[in-house]
Amino acid sequence: MSAASHVLALDLGGTSLRAGFAPADAPAELASVERWPAPASAEALRDKVLALIAERGSVSGIGITIPGLVEGTVARWVPNLPHLDGVDLAVLLAEAGAPVAAGNDAQMAMLAEARLGAANGLDDAILLAIGTGIGSSVLAGGQIVRGVRGGACSFGWAAADVADPGEDRSGWLERQAAGRALDARAREIGLADGAALIAAARQGDRPASLAIHASGTALGTALAGAVALLDPAAVLLAGGVSEAIDVLQPSLRAALDRHLPPHLRGIEIRPGRFGPQAGLVGAAVAAARGAEWWRVR
Numbered sequence: 001m002s003a004a005s006h007v008l009a010l011d012l013g014g015t016s017l018r019a020g021f022a023p024a025d026a027p028a029e030l031a032s033v034e035r036w037p038a039p040a041s042a043e044a045l046r047d048k049v050l051a052l053i054a055e056r057g058s059v060s061g062i063g064i065t066i067p068g069l070v071e072g073t074v075a076r077w078v079p080n081l082p083h084l085d086g087v088d089l090a091v092l093l094a095e096a097g098a099p100v101a102a103g104n105d106a107q108m109a110m111l112a113e114a115r116l117g118a119a120n121g122l123d124d125a126i127l128l129a130i131g132t133g134i135g136s137s138v139l140a141g142g143q144i145v146r147g148v149r150g151g152a153c154s155f156g157w158a159a160a161d162v163a164d165p166g167e168d169r170s171g172w173l174e175r176q177a178a179g180r181a182l183d184a185r186a187r188e189i190g191l192a193d194g195a196a197l198i199a200a201a202r203q204g205d206r207p208a209s210l211a212i213h214a215s216g217t218a219l220g221t222a223l224a225g226a227v228a229l230l231d232p233a234a235v236l237l238a239g240g241v242s243e244a245i246d247v248l249q250p251s252l253r254a255a256l257d258r259h260l261p262p263h264l265r266g267i268e269i270r271p272g273r274f275g276p277q278a279g280l281v282g283a284a285v286a287a288a289r290g291a292e293w294w295r296v297r
Helices: 042-056 105-116 172-177 179-188 194-202 206-230 240-258 275-289
Strands: 006-012 016-023 031-037 061-066 069-071 074-077 100-104 125-130 134-140 234-238 268-271
Touching (some): 006 042, 006 275, 016 042, 016 275, 069 100, 100 105, 100 275, 105 125, 105 134, 105 234, 134 172, 134 206, 172 179, 172 206, 179 194, 179 206, 194 206, 206 240, 234 240
Parallel strands (some): 006 061, 061 100, 125 234, 234 268
Antiparallel strands (some): 069 074, 125 134
16 A cells, blocks of 8 residues: 555644654554654644655545644644644644644544444434543534534533632533542542553552542543533543543442433443554544544444
8 A cells, every 4th residue: 555545644732743654545554553642832833744755655634632722723722732723733743745634633523433433323422531631522423512602512611610710721520530630539538640540549558549539530420511512422431541440430420320310320431442642543544534534424
């Protein structure tokens, strides 16, 4: 298969950049996946992409996930990477000579799961991508909901505390249950980070289990509103924290059921097929599908 029949998938997170190449007709078959620190400027991102393509050869498309608000191919607001605010990624990467498909990281993760993964065959689903922050996306009637400015379903900003003063850079739910919140809860009980907290909870450590319970309860409480609004077939968990579904699910499920009417309490919670790789796979799918990548069916 020629290099031009391949696509380049880029998953830009708050702290890292991952990239891989995949056949345009088999986007889940990512190869040569590498990780680097997140580029410190838009120019650094451009130079990295051009270098990758120079090494591999031309590609038929580029897909990129952004941890923030994306409108078309313009990164409107990227809290952890403010140097990308206002940057049109298609213009930035024009020298690469391939069309660019860009989207929010959670929307791209939903694309991967809806086309090839745990939401395949569903028309209605919710996805939570829990990593450094919390991204989310909704599949409704076979299409990924984007909203007027690309910012629909920003579920990390959901709140279940009327006394919370709010914050400009992160939402209430992110401050309760994202990776940074787990890190903070871990330090409060003398553990190194969220990974250590999850490991301790799996071993039955009571302080660790209580900390996980607090995050799971916050997730379930906020999620109940979304389930009541949308009546999805399933809720998918993706992102790095999704690997802790075994310790998060009991408190998440209890809170979810407590705040839902009987006919919605059976909502299925399932892990995504692609886990932390979902955004990258979604970027490959989007690169192969083109500008209207969000039309799943």
